[in-house]
Amino acid sequence: MAYLRFKALEILNSRKPIPAQLPSNSVSDFFNENVFDMEQMRATLSPSVFNKVSQAIIKGEKIDETTADAVAIAVKSWAISKGATHFTHWFQPLTGGTAEKHDSFFDGTTKIEKFKGSELVQQEPDASSFPSGGIRSTFEARGYTAWDPSSPMFLYGKTLCIPTIFVSYTGEPLDTKGPLFKALKAIDVAATKVCQLFDRDIQHVSASLGCEQEFFVVDKALYMARPDLVMAGRTVFGHSPARGQQLEDHYFGSIPSRIYEFLRDFEIEAWKLGIPVRTRHNEVAPSQFEVAPAFESVNVANDHNQLMMDLMQRVAERHDLRVLFHEKPFEGVNGSGKHNNWSLITDTGVNLFAPTSSARDNLMFLTFFVTTIKAVHEHADLLRASIATPGNDYRLGGAEAPPAIMSVFIGSQMTNVLNELESKGNVRIQKGDNMYMKLGIDHIPEIILDNTDRNRTSPFAFTGNKFEFRAVGSSDNCATPMTALNLIVADQLEALHSEVMASIEKGTEKRLAIVNVLRRYIKESRNIRFEGDGYSATWVKEARERGLSNIATMPEAIQAYLSEKSLSLFERHGVYTRKEVYARQEIKLENYIKRVQIEARVIGDLAMNHIIPTAIAYQSKLIENANGLKGLGIDNSAVINTIEQISKHIAIIKKNVSEMINERKRVNKITDTRQRAIEYSECIKARYFDVIRDSVDKLELLVDNEDWPLVKYRELLFLR
Numbered sequence: 001m002a003y004l005r006f007k008a009l010e011i012l013n014s015r016k017p018i019p020a021q022l023p024s025n026s027v028s029d030f031f032n033e034n035v036f037d038m039e040q041m042r043a044t045l046s047p048s049v050f051n052k053v054s055q056a057i058i059k060g061e062k063i064d065e066t067t068a069d070a071v072a073i074a075v076k077s078w079a080i081s082k083g084a085t086h087f088t089h090w091f092q093p094l095t096g097g098t099a100e101k102h103d104s105f106f107d108g109t110t111k112i113e114k115f116k117g118s119e120l121v122q123q124e125p126d127a128s129s130f131p132s133g134g135i136r137s138t139f140e141a142r143g144y145t146a147w148d149p150s151s152p153m154f155l156y157g158k159t160l161c162i163p164t165i166f167v168s169y170t171g172e173p174l175d176t177k178g179p180l181f182k183a184l185k186a187i188d189v190a191a192t193k194v195c196q197l198f199d200r201d202i203q204h205v206s207a208s209l210g211c212e213q214e215f216f217v218v219d220k221a222l223y224m225a226r227p228d229l230v231m232a233g234r235t236v237f238g239h240s241p242a243r244g245q246q247l248e249d250h251y252f253g254s255i256p257s258r259i260y261e262f263l264r265d266f267e268i269e270a271w272k273l274g275i276p277v278r279t280r281h282n283e284v285a286p287s288q289f290e291v292a293p294a295f296e297s298v299n300v301a302n303d304h305n306q307l308m309m310d311l312m313q314r315v316a317e318r319h320d321l322r323v324l325f326h327e328k329p330f331e332g333v334n335g336s337g338k339h340n341n342w343s344l345i346t347d348t349g350v351n352l353f354a355p356t357s358s359a360r361d362n363l364m365f366l367t368f369f370v371t372t373i374k375a376v377h378e379h380a381d382l383l384r385a386s387i388a389t390p391g392n393d394y395r396l397g398g399a400e401a402p403p404a405i406m407s408v409f410i411g412s413q414m415t416n417v418l419n420e421l422e423s424k425g426n427v428r429i430q431k432g433d434n435m436y437m438k439l440g441i442d443h444i445p446e447i448i449l450d451n452t453d454r455n456r457t458s459p460f461a462f463t464g465n466k467f468e469f470r471a472v473g474s475s476d477n478c479a480t481p482m483t484a485l486n487l488i489v490a491d492q493l494e495a496l497h498s499e500v501m502a503s504i505e506k507g508t509e510k511r512l513a514i515v516n517v518l519r520r521y522i523k524e525s526r527n528i529r530f531e532g533d534g535y536s537a538t539w540v541k542e543a544r545e546r547g548l549s550n551i552a553t554m555p556e557a558i559q560a561y562l563s564e565k566s567l568s569l570f571e572r573h574g575v576y577t578r579k580e581v582y583a584r585q586e587i588k589l590e591n592y593i594k595r596v597q598i599e600a601r602v603i604g605d606l607a608m609n610h611i612i613p614t615a616i617a618y619q620s621k622l623i624e625n626a627n628g629l630k631g632l633g634i635d636n637s638a639v640i641n642t643i644e645q646i647s648k649h650i651a652i653i654k655k656n657v658s659e660m661i662n663e664r665k666r667v668n669k670i671t672d673t674r675q676r677a678i679e680y681s682e683c684i685k686a687r688y689f690d691v692i693r694d695s696v697d698k699l700e701l702l703v704d705n706e707d708w709p710l711v712k713y714r715e716l717l718f719l720r
Helices: 002-013 038-044 047-059 065-081 117-121 177-195 220-224 227-232 257-272 298-318 359-378 380-386 411-424 479-505 510-524 537-546 554-562 564-572 578-631 637-668 673-702 713-718
Strands: 086-090 102-104 143-147 153-156 159-168 205-219 277-282 288-293 321-324 338-346 460-462 467-469
Touching: 002 205, 002 220, 038 047, 038 065, 047 065, 065 117, 065 159, 117 143, 159 177, 177 205, 177 298, 177 338, 177 359, 177 479, 205 220, 205 298, 205 479, 220 227, 220 321, 227 578, 257 277, 257 288, 257 298, 257 321, 288 298, 298 321, 298 479, 338 479, 359 380, 359 411, 359 479, 359 510, 380 479, 380 554, 380 564, 411 510, 479 510, 479 564, 554 564, 554 578, 554 673, 564 578, 578 637, 578 673, 637 673
Parallel strands: 086 159
Antiparallel strands: 086 102, 143 159, 153 159, 205 288, 205 321, 205 338, 277 288, 338 467, 460 467
């Protein structure tokens, strides 16, 4: 094993940056070139067909068979002209990733390329081996994918990819996209009704999303020499190096050469696929980076994020790199998140979370602003459940990421605005000299201040014209938290609209009716607002006193889905049936069990087959040395002490690995899935992982560096 480590380091030493070449000096020349977007449709479809398709997309209506046939012919010609040989329905099953089954355009019977509207609209992948949570038995294999026209088709390699939803033969959704659509419909309907209290011209409201994607990048050879990274996505062992992130010199620093060329190459491919990547930079931890696209509609943004993650891995291969999306691949340095920047936009172009100087518009802004805070307060546990993943358990609350306590940060200015509204009914948002920072340096212009500071410790923060859901994990599919967020806000907007209309019917003036509801919402949701340091221990105590939940583990957190409040919410808006909620709960619990089980097996394998044999071999060298010293009459107590320390850690490792294996056997016999998941969390992960790791990491400091079998943190994090 040590041979693999040093061979990997030797390979790394020969790596050179691979330059990325822009197809054109102007990104606009090749942006979207592999996407069958509206521009391509307009160029290849007849005007009547194009109008039908565009109206269907805008209004969310079904596309008829004749129109589908016309689109199929056009997209087939376009794809084949660009070298495509196959097509696939691209979907997002409940595995956490994407899936595809490729079919050839070429028909061996007719000896021509064919693609019918029926093939565009619907496919039948085998659904038997995808998670269904008991909705379908293994022998009940049939499932369907159905075209989503609102997300453009794209060419990935030589395959035409058609974004789709995925449902079972009996109609239940088996993916993340279907429920997201229903939540987005709910927010459209509810938000439009509330908007029309202010502006009758508003006919639709859409949710927009920008995903800030954090990740680590390591050399491929080093990655392959770490079985835990390969099998579990994170390092289960590894002593922190002398230098980690404490110098704070990596954040926004100069991007290392190999990573820079990789990111350029990735951006080029992303732009060709219509992914509007705009930002790249070093993150806080060594070897950690971030990319972020421009805002898009939630559905398209989520599709692009899923595609982007896959694309990043493929491009990394060309550069002999590996991208790590696990929330906490390394101990002792920051983990990775996927900050979801969310806002609501009207079809008249108004951002409903942007304050203005107009009294009427500010009341509309405050209506959506306050109602969102109220929704988070009412459904904080469901929002926490929506970001619960096995990897996020390692990250949340680690004095580096938002805690597992859901709270809302709005900043001092907006706090003053809400206090004024609650106490006096005043909806004015002050703008003036306080919106500028005067630096006292003549040649530097005044800095325009945002109406709120940024609180990186908050899980849900208002950042001036949007809310940033910072607690989402880096490997997660945004559809899950976005379904929950849009749904809870839609439900609260429905409640507000009903209360306002009831008050108006009783004779209250409309503006006063709205203000009265908002003043009550501000008071009722006060406890969810927190402006301080979310990393601090005092916040944990204060949050408990406020009645806020602090749910640390995934098996406990996702129970919020099964509360009567959540079940009624899902049913009320037709997002999930109770059967579907219970099925998804079963899938999440099984996934948690399997991931912890894999990590436990990796820990046992590495500890018993690699670490202990290495420690014993080194111990034998020390024993020989100690005996030699003794024979020469030289004090060997220091060597004996090292031998004893090694023996102590070997004993701890062997004892705990053996107990962990026996405990797994016991827990595996538990038939109730929830209880088995809790036992895996509390009796295996919490009881054994850190204890075994501590002794292994101590041995790393004791055993000769030349003998140590695992690539060390200083090599993984700093050698590129």
